[in-house]
Every structure is written in C-alpha cells, then in structure tokens.
Amino acid sequence: MTKMLNLKLKVWRQDGPDDAGHFEDYSTTVADDASFLEMLDYVNEQLIADNREPIAFDHDCREGICGSCGLMINGQAHGPQKGTATCQLHMRKFNDGDHITIEPWRAAAFPIIKDLAVNRAAFDRIIESGGYITVNTGAAQDANETPVPKEAADAAMDAAACIGCGACVAACPNSAANLFTSAKIQHLNLLPQGQAERFGRTKAMVETMEDYFGSCTNYGECQEACPKEISVDFIAMMNRDYAKSMIVNRRRLGERKVG
C-alpha cells in the first residue's frame, strides 16, 4: 500500500561558488515508494511551475553505481539507510510529517558549484596521480593466465566497489579522503597485476590526497556513510604500504626525483 507523506524540507540554496548560501523551506507531499531524488524532482517541478529556480543536485544512474549523487540528509551522508546511495534511498524510510534537512557535501576539496552540487575533481587528481597508460597494448590476455588467490580477488573486488561518491569525505569530521584513496590504491595493490607499480602508485596517490584533504584520525564515520560499505581495513593497508614505499622506492633508481 502506497502511503502519502507530507514533508517539510529545509534545503541549502546557493547561487554559485562565491555566494554565501542559505537554507530555504519547502513542503511537499510524496508517495512513500518514490526515491529520495524523485521526491526532489517533484519539488523541482513545482518550483518550475511557480517560475522559480529549481534545486540543482547531481545524479546520473540512479541505481547506485555511478557515484554522482550525494546529499547530506539530516546530518548523515546519503541519509539514514546504511550501505545506500542517495538515489537508492526511498521515502519509505521517512515518516509522515518529517522534517528533512538537505545540505551539500562540505569540504575545502569539494567547492560548491550550485545548491547541492559540488565539484569532486580533487578525486580525479588523486586517480590521475596513480598513473595510466596510453600505449596500445593489444588484446587482453586470457583472464586465467595470471592466477589470483580467491581471498585476494575478493578483497580487491570489495575495494573496487568504490563509486567515488565522496560520502566518506563528507561524513568525516576531518574531511579526510583516506577511505576513497585506500580503496582506489588497494584494489590494485592486492592483485598480482598491481605489484609492478605498487609503491610508486601508493606514494603518489597518498601525497596528492594530502594536498586537498584532511588527515585520518580513525573516527570510522566514513565506513558507516559509504554506500558500498568499504571497510576502514583498507586504510590500515594503505598506511602500511605508504610507510613501506618510503623504503622500497629508495631502492629503485627511477624513483629518485630531483628539484
């Protein structure tokens, strides 16, 4: 049975990166089988009909795999349901008459573009620093040519589940990106194919991360907010690999940089 919910919304509105921004109140009535973003769509339709500026927010796949969406809902990144991206959150998680406060991610590394949309390009800087290859390597080799232990494959897959949404940074009281970065580092470092550049990559990605984000004090908030439930265990692995990189990289000629 579909229930209708009357909701009071308090939404962050900000015209652009340099605008101060403020909360605005809206009321809406929505069916409880709508998703959270559909609820915002209804609000926006009403705003457009009233000739007012609709609320800007990021979204794309709406099935929890692209990492575009992400809102601070009642003080929790991606809202109250564990392991769920904002787009997969449904209104049945809320009650009739609820007050819902919606804010964008807040971090120096994620400047607000407009309203609830933030620029997460700092994540791209981290990924880029991990390196990439642009030569034509020919056809992919047979998948079973490199044996991978089951445990390593499972752990690497768990890390690779990260969709880059930024909820870990948003939820972290320090705005640290250690969960994201460790997931991106470890899904390669855990596999035999990732060994060749393991320590160079770890060092480069960690140092780029530290250019933009805060430092981890092991609150564990990120793990709770993460829609993919990435474990803080990966952060410990990254800390270990980063320390090792200090020694290992010295032994490698190409690693010594000047200037």
Add this chain to the structure above:
Amino acid sequence: MTQAMERRGADAPKVHSTQRTNRPWPVEFWSSAIGKKWVMAVTGLGLMGFVFAHMVGNLKMFLGAEEFDAYAESLKTLLYPIIPENGVLWMFRVGLIVMFGLHIASAYQLTRMNHRARPVKYQSPRDYIAANFAARTMRWTGIIVGLYLLFHLADLTWGWFQPDFVKADAYNNLVNSLSRPPVAAIYIVANIALGIHLFHGGWSMFQSLGLNSPRYNGARRAFAAGFAVVVAGMNVFFPIAVLTGIVSN
C-alpha cells in the same frame, strides 16, 4: 602528465603541500600526514608504556612508606653502577620529553590541516554514527592531560604547591598532596580524561600503523578498552585511597 589533462571547473584549494623533492626519507615521511600519524602512534605507544609502568610502580604505595620510598630511590640507581646514578632516569626523562614533543607537534599540525580541509562547517547538525565521544574529544582530553602533567610535576616533583614538601620523601609528599580534596579532584578528573584519551588512542594506533588483520581486529578495541580501564581506573583509585585513609602517613 596532469598538466596535459584538460581541467574542468575550479580546482580545489590545497590544504597541505607535499614537496616532492629528493629528501631523506624520514624528513619526507614526517612531512606527510600519514607519516605524522605513524609518529603519533609510535610515540603514543611509548607513552602508554610509561603510564602503565608509572601506574604499576605507584601500587607500591599500598605496601607502605618504606617500600614506596625505596622504589622511588631505586629509580635513581637503575642499572647502577654500570650507568652512573640518575643516568637511566635521565634517559627516560629525555625520551619522554621527546615523545611528548613529537606527539603534540604532530597532533597540532594535523589539527590545523584538518581545519583547513573544511573551512565552511555544516550548517545543520551532524548525526554521527561511529565517531564516539572519545574520538571526538581527543584534542581536549589531550590538552587536559598535558596541563595536568605540568601540574603533577610541579606538585610532586618540584613541590611548588606544598609548604612542607621534602625532596626524596616521596610517600609523605604524595599523601600530603592527595589528602587535599581539590587536588585529589584534579587527579581524578585528569585521569578520567586520560582514560578517555587512551580508549581511542589505544585502538587508533593499530590503524595508523597498518596493524590490521581480520582475525585480530576485534581484539584491538578490547585491548584499548581494557588498557584504558586498568590504567585510568587504578590512577583514579590512588587519590580515593588517600582520601579514604586506605593509604595514610
């Protein structure tokens, strides 16, 4: 290669600048936030060893003045005559000062970095799930413990606050000091803060050092909780023991 990429939108400001130069690795490690967390963990571990040994040594007060004073004296002659009198004691002192210094310096620098990383706070209340009271108050419990440490030294090592302080009369100094209720209250409050600090620090250090294994992860929390309760619990009991007359002169 990053320069070659077309960048979309404004770049985020930098909160920290890692200088990618060819410096000795300890310098480079210290300049990174993860390196500083290692330093915090290693010095934290050393300081945990100290607070534990300090607590165990103080248990001697239950054996009476003679035993306690003999223990205090013996610290001066540790490894004597291999090492001159007070030698080991001064090595410990210097080691502790260095560890405190590094622990505080890294905490300060990381805190500054974290503040820069979120210049505009959330404008609505946060609803924390995992960040517990201990983790969120590390800064404050740390400051309380640091100030208390200075007070403790002034009180029982230098005797500034005691009119009838007698150097080397450790037992009487201790009992005289702790039988003043306001002083006992300071000791109790500060040691509760120490316990809270240890509860998060004792767990956090494993993460920072990358000591992680699915098999032992549960034990890390238990260790931190047990350590905090034992050390802080006993330390809180000392002033209570003096106030209630269990320990008296």
